[in-house]
Every structure is written in structure tokens, then in C-alpha cells.
Amino acid sequence: MKENAKPRTLNMRRLEPYVWLLPSILLMGVMILVPIISVFQTSFSEISKSGVNRGFNGVTNYLWVFQNATFWNTLLNTVIWTIVVVGLSTILGIILGLVLNEKFHGRKIVRAIVVFPWATALIIQSVIWKYIINADYGALNALLYKLGIIKSYVNWTATPGQFFAWECFVGILVTIPFVTFCVLSGLQSIDTSLYEAADVDGASFWDRLFKVTLPLLMPSLTVSTVLNIIYVFNSFPIIWTISKGDPADKTHTLVTYLYKLSFTNQRVGEAAAVSVIGFLILAACASVYMVMTLRAEKEEE
Amino acid sequence: MRSFYRKRAALLKKIEEEKNMKKALALLLSMVMVLSLAACGGGGGGGKTSLNVIISQYGNYTQEWWNQFEKDFEAANDTVDLNIEIVSWNDIYSVVSTRIQSKQQPDILNISGFADYVADDLLMKAEDYTSPDVKSKIIPSFWESNAIDGTVWALPILASCRSLFCNMDLLSEAGITAPPTTWDEVLTACEAVKAKHGDSVVPWGLDISTDEGQAAFSYYSWNFGGGYLDASGNWALNSAENVKAVEYIKQLIDSGYCNSAPYTDTRYPLQDAFSAGTLAMMIGPMNMVSADSTVNYQSVNIPGKGVGLGVCDQLMVFKKDDVKDQDARTAAIRAFFDFFYNCERYSDYMVYEGFLPATSDSSDYLASNAEKHKVGGSDATGDSEYFKTFCAQLPTCQFYPMSMAKWMDVRNGVIEVEQQVCQGSISAQEALDNLQASITG
Numbered sequence: 001m002k003e004n005a006k007p008r009t010l011n012m013r014r015l016e017p018y019v020w021l022l023p024s025i026l027l028m029g030v031m032i033l034v035p036i037i038s039v040f041q042t043s044f045s046e047i048s049k050s051g052v053n054r055g056f057n058g059v060t061n062y063l064w065v066f067q068n069a070t071f072w073n074t075l076l077n078t079v080i081w082t083i084v085v086v087g088l089s090t091i092l093g094i095i096l097g098l099v100l101n102e103k104f105h106g107r108k109i110v111r112a113i114v115v116f117p118w119a120t121a122l123i124i125q126s127v128i129w130k131y132i133i134n135a136d137y138g139a140l141n142a143l144l145y146k147l148g149i150i151k152s153y154v155n156w157t158a159t160p161g162q163f164f165a166w167e168c169f170v171g172i173l174v175t176i177p178f179v180t181f182c183v184l185s186g187l188q189s190i191d192t193s194l195y196e197a198a199d200v201d202g203a204s205f206w207d208r209l210f211k212v213t214l215p216l217l218m219p220s221l222t223v224s225t226v227l228n229i230i231y232v233f234n235s236f237p238i239i240w241t242i243s244k245g246d247p248a249d250k251t252h253t254l255v256t257y258l259y260k261l262s263f264t265n266q267r268v269g270e271a272a273a274v275s276v277i278g279f280l281i282l283a284a285c286a287s288v289y290m291v292m293t294l295r296a297e298k299e300e301e
Numbered sequence: 302m303r304s305f306y307r308k309r310a311a312l313l314k315k316i317e318e319e320k321n322m323k324k325a326l327a328l329l330l331s332m333v334m335v336l337s338l339a340a341c342g343g344g345g346g347g348g349k350t351s352l353n354v355i356i357s358q359y360g361n362y363t364q365e366w367w368n369q370f371e372k373d374f375e376a377a378n379d380t381v382d383l384n385i386e387i388v389s390w391n392d393i394y395s396v397v398s399t400r401i402q403s404k405q406q407p408d409i410l411n412i413s414g415f416a417d418y419v420a421d422d423l424l425m426k427a428e429d430y431t432s433p434d435v436k437s438k439i440i441p442s443f444w445e446s447n448a449i450d451g452t453v454w455a456l457p458i459l460a461s462c463r464s465l466f467c468n469m470d471l472l473s474e475a476g477i478t479a480p481p482t483t484w485d486e487v488l489t490a491c492e493a494v495k496a497k498h499g500d501s502v503v504p505w506g507l508d509i510s511t512d513e514g515q516a517a518f519s520y521y522s523w524n525f526g527g528g529y530l531d532a533s534g535n536w537a538l539n540s541a542e543n544v545k546a547v548e549y550i551k552q553l554i555d556s557g558y559c560n561s562a563p564y565t566d567t568r569y570p571l572q573d574a575f576s577a578g579t580l581a582m583m584i585g586p587m588n589m590v591s592a593d594s595t596v597n598y599q600s601v602n603i604p605g606k607g608v609g610l611g612v613c614d615q616l617m618v619f620k621k622d623d624v625k626d627q628d629a630r631t632a633a634i635r636a637f638f639d640f641f642y643n644c645e646r647y648s649d650y651m652v653y654e655g656f657l658p659a660t661s662d663s664s665d666y667l668a669s670n671a672e673k674h675k676v677g678g679s680d681a682t683g684d685s686e687y688f689k690t691f692c693a694q695l696p697t698c699q700f701y702p703m704s705m706a707k708w709m710d711v712r713n714g715v716i717e718v719e720q721q722v723c724q725g726s727i728s729a730q731e732a733l734d735n736l737q738a739s740i741t742g
Contacts, residue, residue: 047402048417048420048421049398049417049420049709050397050398050401050417050418050420050421050423051397051398051399051400051401051402052401052402052421052423053402134561134562135560135561135562136503136560136561136562136574136579137570137574137579145500152499152500153500153561155561155562157561157562157565158561159724160724163565242565243564243565244510244511244565245511246510246511246564246565246720247564247565247720247723247724248564248717248720248721248724248726249717249720250724260511262395263394263395264511264713265709265713266394266398266417266709268398
């Protein structure tokens with residue numbers, strides 16, 4: 001009896017964590033897998049305008065999407081949007097983080113101000129910026145005009161390119177605080193003795209920056225960049241609020257495009273196809289990252 | 302370093318988990334919604350017939366009027382359990398299509414457009430539930446406007462009419478004494494306003510946004526002599542008149558007469574600007590000038606052919622094969638419409654929301670009795686003169702060809718054409734040819 005009991009308890013021990021995990025595994029499985037499967041299914045189905053599922057229609061939805069010039073333009077926009085917003089906000093966020101790490105009078109207040117754009121709802125900021133840049137009744141024109149900087153009102157959003165540039169600008173503005181705080185927390189964990197050692201070795205400001213600060217910041221920067229790529233790629237409110245992808249669907253990213261397809265044009269099947277494409281792109285990015293991480297981990301070992 | 306990579310992997314996992322949490326929450330919420338809906342459908346037992354009605358939100362006070370309606374109706378028909386839900390225009394199409402996908406469609410729906418539902422065989426014929434009394438009251442052109450191949454599928458709930466609004470003070474200061482009646486006069490007036498008022502006033506309001514760009518296409522194409530359909534009722538989107546109309550829109554933008562962002566400005570900020578006196582002319586619905594505006598304005602026929610845009614939303618009834626007692630259901634629906642189109646109640650709703658009636662008895666009644674009814678959310682009463690004027694304008698109005706099966710594609714197509722052409726990426730002729738080919742091809 002005793003001999004039998006021992007392996008059984010051991011077995012239970014080994015099983016125990018899984019028993020505890022079971023509810024969440026179950027929940028996640030149902031909550032994640034079901035929507036994904038349903039989107040995949042929808043993307044291979046013909047959905048009528050009123051929402052009736054007319055059954056499997058092969059890759060028709062995908063062909064429609066790929067033959068659509070707007071899709072390719074949107075894809076290009078999405079890449080530009082992600083790279084520009086994540087890239088520039090990371091660079092600016094690092095600079096701001098370095099500045100805020102220095103001791104100066106009123107630093108706490110400045111740090112609090114930096115949080116504001118992050119703490120305000122995206123949609124509110126987008127609406128505010130939409131009205132600031134409006135050419136006819138926007139604050140920007142009124143201000144510049146009253147200051148005498150411009151002689152007559154400037155149309156800031158005359159072309160799709162200008163629209164998109166403004167949207168990128170707003171995107172950068174709202175992303176900077178997050179990078180700044182990641183950088184700040186990273187900076188605070190750097191041991192000051194490293195700087196003392198660098199000083200003893202006669203390192204210049206740039207040496208300290210590139211050989212001590214930045215390498216040690218890498219972990220926090222990686223975290224902020226990965227998070228930002230996901231957030232920015234999937235960001236919806238800024239573009240939808242400011243331009244809704246117009247003029248002529250030239251300022252869409254994948255997320256706003258699929259929203260418009262689904263809810264304005266009532267093309268649910270095609271929208272699901274775009275959604276699947278976006279999912280695959282992000283999944284590819286994530287797996288590249290995972291492979292790199294695993295490889296690095298192996299090398300360490 | 303190893304621990305760092307582990308941490309990094311853990312963090313990535315956490316990111317993924319967070320994303321999944323959001324998805325999970327969304328799904329949970331939608332499940333709760335579906336379940337509560339199912340509960341709605343199953344409820345109302347005790348031998349009562351339950352009717353679920355979705356009404357579009359026409360104003361800020363729509364809910365209050367329908368709450369009262371629900372009470373009054375249930376008091377008068379104790380065998381019917383009425384559930385009225387008000388849904389905003391922003392969501393109504395996605396709400397309805399989600400309900401249809403989950404087979405939870407309402408019994409009665411108030412929306413704009415019904416051809417897609419007919420194509421999927423979801424609607425009941427209007428003849429099956431309209432009493433002779435209601436049918437005789439509805440203005441014939443409205444009754445017929447909801448027909449596809451001779452079969453009527455919906456009832457008109459209300460109408461509105463779009464015309465040209467001019468700020469007479471701004472125009473006369475610029476030396477223009479009368480509202481423009483031709484498209485050339487519009488250009489002259491715009492030039493004069495621009496020369497006189499500079500940046501402080503926008504001469505002409507234009508909305509070719511995704512929200513309602515098809516309205517602009519209608520104003521211009523109809524009044525240049527073109528339109529959506531040819532004489533035999535086939536799509537004729539690339540007619541010479543339509544090309545001219547779209548080129549004219551481009552000319553308005555290129556000359557600097559319009560608001561700067563016609564691609565994204567919806568009608569609402571333009572109406573606000575007009576009410577505030579910073580926009581000289583725009584085409585809009587009859588109730589577009591805000592109540593507290595001090596602008597001295599005139600509302601006249603749209604230049605060119607003088608064709609106004611009539612907007613007429615519908616009430617339609619969905620089939621429900623799973624209901625056991627179909628006769629009781631039909632009777633309840635008939636009672637609903639009899640009650641709603643009752644002259645005084647229906648007229649009250651028209652004054653309340655500021656729209657025009659689609660029945661002849663209410664048109665006659667409101668031409669002299671509008672003062673007996675209140676405007677929604679205020680103590681103001683209706684203005685008989687207003688109903689008299691605009692009810693008379695209604696016959697000159699044309700309507701969107703909503704009974705055509707491809708209307709939604711055409712609607713989105715003409716908006717795309719306007720935006721592409723005005724951006725200068727394609728000529729009007731080419732864009733309209735492409736659209737015509739994609740619709741009829």
C-alpha cells in the first residue's frame with residue numbers, strides 16, 4: 001500500500017500545477033481560439049450585405065482583396081505608419097528620458113506633464129488635433145494668423161500625404177510618453193558606479209552614452225519597441241477620427257480599412273480576409289522575434 | 302543576460318496574454334448580449350405576442366417619445382408586449398446585421414434601405430400587414446418608392462427635403478441680391494463672397510465624405526440633368542451630365558470656394574458654421590439651421606433643374622418562421638402601424654423630430670395645426686408655415702434609388718469617384734466609366 005501510494009502522490013504533484021492552470025487554459029482556449037477560427041471561417045465565406053452567411057466560397061474574398069489597389073496602398077501605409085511612429089517616438093522618447101533623468105528644478109512637474117498625453121484617451125486627443133489643424137476654423141490657423149506668421153489661412157490637409165503626415169505626428173506624440181517612461185525606469189536601474197568607472201577612464205559624454213547608457217537600456221527599449229509595434233500596428237482611433245481613411249481611401253491602415261469594409265461597405269467576408277492578413281503579418285513579426293530570442297538564449301547557454 | 306532573455310520572453314507572453322484578455326472580454330460581452338437578447342425573445346409569455354422594434358435615433362429626445370408610445374400602445378393593446386429599442390445611426394447597420402447573423406432580427410425595423418434584406422428573403426410584404434386605412438393614407442409616391450418589381454416591402458416613416466440655404470446678409474454685403482438659380486450664378490456668388498469676406502467666410506459648403514458623399518453626388522448630378530438611372534431604370538452612372546456634375550464639384554474645390562476638407566467634413570460642422578454665420582451657402586435638410594441661430598437666411602431650390610433631394614426612411618417587418626402563432630403576430634404588427642399612423646400621434650412625432658409626414662392626412666393637418674404639438678426636448682411648438690412650405694416642396698424631390706439591389710455599392714462608389722476626381726488622381730469620365738463597369742459588369 002505504502003509503496004503504491006508514493007508514486008501516486010508524486011503523480012498528483014506533477015499534475016497539480018496543470019489542474020490549477022486548467023480553468024485559465026480552458027478560458028483562453030475558448031476565448032482566443034473561437035474568435036480566430038470564426039474570423040478564418042468568415043474569410044472563406046460569402047456573407048450577404050444584410051449579414052446572412054451564404055456558405056463557403058473558397059478564396060474569392062482574398063482574390064477580391066488582392067485585386068483591389070486600395071489594399072496595396074493600405075498595406076504600404078501600414079508599414080510606413082508602424083515604422084515612422086515607432087521609430088521616431090522611440091528616438092524622441094530616449095532623448096526626453098535622458099533629459100528627464102537629469103536633476104533640475106521642477107523635474108517632477110515636467111514628468112507629470114509628460115504623462116498627460118498618455119493618460120488621455122486616444123480618441124479625445126485625436127478629436128482635439130482634428131480641430132486644431134482644420135483649415136477653416138482650426139486653432140492652429142487662428143493662432144498663426146493672429147501672431148502674424150501667416151498672411152492667410154493655410155490648408156494643412158490639402159493632400160492625402162499631408163493628412164497622413166499629421167496622423168503620424170499625432171501617433172508619435174501619443175507614443176512618446178510610454179517610451180520615455182520605459183527609458184526612465186531603465187535608466188534608474190543602471191548602477192552609478194558604472195558611470196564613476198567611466199569617468200575614471202576619462203570617457204566623454206558620447207562614450208558614456210553609447211558605451212554605458214544605451215547598451216544597458218536595451219532591455220527596456222526592446223520591451224517598449226515590441227509593445228509599440230503591436231499597439232501602433234493595431235491602432236484605430238487616430239486615423240479613424242481624423243480622416244476615416246479619406247480622401248479616396250488613401251490614408252487607411254489595415255485596421256481602419258477592414259473596419260470600413262465591414263461596417264460602411266457591408267463587406268464582412270472581405271473584411272475578415274483583411275483581418276486574417278493582418279493577423280498573419282503580426283504573427284510573422286512575432287515569430288521572427290521569438291526565433292531570435294530563442295537563438296540568443298541558446299548561444300548564451 | 303540569460304535571465305534578461307527569459308524575462309523578455311515572459312514579457313512577450315504577457316503582452317500576448319493581455320491582447321487575448323481584451324479579445325476574451327469582448328467575446329464575453331457579446332455573449333452576454335446575445336444571451337440577454339435570447340432572454341428578451343423568450344420572455345413576454347403568458348399568451349402575449351411580443352414584438353421587438355428597432356427605431357433609429359433621429360434626435361436627442363427620440364427615446365422619450367417612443368417610451369410614451371410603448372406605454373400608450375400597451376394600454377390600448379393588452380395582448381401585445383412591445384419592446385422598443387432606439388439605435389443610433391452610427392451603429393444601426395452593424396447592429397442589425399449582427400442580429401440577422403445570430404437569427405435575432407427584430408420584428409419591426411426603422412432604417413434607410415431595404416433591398417439587401419429583400420434579396421435575402423428576410424422581409425414580409427407590406428400588403429400582408431398594412432390595413433386598408435393606413436394604405437389609403439400614405440402618399441402614393443412614397444408607397445410606390447418602396448416597391449421592387451411592383452411589390453412593396455416597407456412603409457415610409459418620415460420624409461425630409463434638401464434645398465439650398467443662403468445667408469442673405471453675407472451675400473448682399475458681397476453685392477449679390479438674390480440667391481443663385483444657375484450653377485454659373487453659384488460661381489459668381491462664391492467669387493463675390495470670397496473677394497468681400499476673405500478667410501473669415503467660406504462661400505460654399507461641400508461634404509463628399511464617407512458619411513454622406515452620395516448626397517452631394519445627387520444634388521449635382523440631378524441638377525445637371527443626370528442621375529443614377531436612365532429612363533428605363535438601368536444604372537446610368539457615366540452619363541455626360543454626371544461627368545459635368547463631378548467636374549463642377551472639382552471646380553468648386555479648385556477655385557477655393559469650399560471648406561478646406563470636403564473629404565472629411567461631414568454635414569454637421571458645416572451646418573454649425575452656417576448657423577454661426579461663417580458659411581455663406583450650402584445644401585442641406587430643412588431643419589439644418591440651429592434653433593438659436595440669428596442668421597438671416599433663405600431656403601430656395603437647388604440651382605440648375607431645381608430638384609431637391611428627398612430622404613425617406615422606412616419601417617419594415619422581418620419574417621419570423623419560428624413564431625408559432627403567425628396570425629397573432631401579423632395582427633399585432635397591423636395594430637402597431639394603425640396606432641403609429643394615427644393622424645394626431647403621427648403628426649405629433651413629425652413636429653417632435655422636425656420631419657415631414659409621409660401620410661396625406663397628417664400633411665393637411667400639420668399645415669394649420671402644428672402649433673398644437675411640441676418640438677422634442679423643448680417647450681417650443683411646431684410651425685405650421687414650415688410644414689406648409691416644405692410639404693409643398695416634397696413633390697419636386699427625387700429619392701435615392703434604394704430599391705435597386707446594388708444601391709449600397711453605387712452609394713459607396715460615387716463617394717469614391719468624387720474623392721478620386723477631386724484629388725486629381727483620375728478624370729471624371731474615367732472614374733465614372735470604371736464605376737459603371739464595376740456595377741453593371
